[in-house]
Amino acid sequence: GNLDLLPDLLKKYGIKEVIFCEDGISFKDIIKTIRQLPSGIRYKFHASGSSSIVGSDSKDNSGEAISIDKKYNINLPVNRRNKRLLDVGIAVLMIASFPFHFILQKKPLAFFKNLFLVLSGKRSFIGYASQVNQLPSIPAGILTSTSLPPSLNNLPAESLLASDEWYATGYSINVDLEKIGRGYKYLGS
Numbered sequence: 561g562n563l564d565l566l567p568d569l570l571k572k573y574g575i576k577e578v579i580f581c582e583d584g585i586s587f588k589d590i591i592k593t594i595r596q597l598p599s600g601i602r603y604k605f606h607a608s609g610s611s612s613i614v615g616s617d618s619k620d621n622s623g624e625a626i627s628i629d630k631k632y633n634i635n636l637p638v639n640r641r642n643k644r645l646l647d648v649g650i651a652v653l654m655i656a657s658f659p660f661h662f663i664l665q666k667k668p669l670a671f672f673k674n675l676f677l678v679l680s681g682k683r684s685f686i687g688y689a690s691q692v693n694q695l696p697s698i699p700a701g702i703l704t705s706t707s708l709p710p711s712l713n714n715l716p717a718e719s720l721l722a723s724d725e726w727y728a729t730g731y732s733i734n735v736d737l738e739k740i741g742r743g744y745k746y747l748g749s
Contacts, residue, residue, distance in 0.1 A: 563593045570601060577602040634731035635696040642733050643698070647685055650740065651678045664745075671748035674702045685747075686739050688727070689713050690720040695728045702749070707742040709749040 563585070569575060578601060580590045594603055633639055654661055654675055665671040677683040687701020689710070705727035706713055706720070713720055727735065740747075 632728040665748040667748035688724040703743040
């Protein structure tokens with residue numbers, strides 16, 4: 561692409577990071593462009609034919625490498641256990657405080673049915689949005705990685721898969737808590 565347009569694109573879209581691919585752009589042009597980047601813009605490099613991206617956020621850091629061989633946090637035994645404990649704990653708390661949820665949920669019977677499905681281990685509060693099975697296996701979710709129930713996910717398949725990838729890669733209990741909080745009103749779907 562035309563590197564002269566880059567400064568305008570950075571401003572227009574609020575871009576914080578640029579990844580340069582040396583396939584089609586000379587290193588001389590890349591270096592020239594990097595020198596013109598506003599401060600605060602991070603940059604990384606992708607070598608043509610590789611499956612990795614490398615770079616550093618500052619001259620003081622050793623940098624990071626991003627490879628296609630992803631490590632999924634959700635696949636770690638401690639996180640699998642924490643996900644299940646969180647599901648059970650929240651389901652029990654919601655059942656114990658049923659009058660509150662009976663008033664707030666549009667479909668309270670479906671809500672309680674979903675809680676019992678989570679308790680039984682047949683479902684999880686949060687599951688994947690896409691149908692692709694290349695990610696670590698988890699139970700189907702009442703909500704998905706988008707914080708919406710499957711029936712309301714109308715994004716393109718690539719976007720749903722990207723959401724699932726981010727969820728599986730960056731999984732933590734806090735991620736599930738945030739998604740359950742955002743999708744609370746859909747827990748009776």
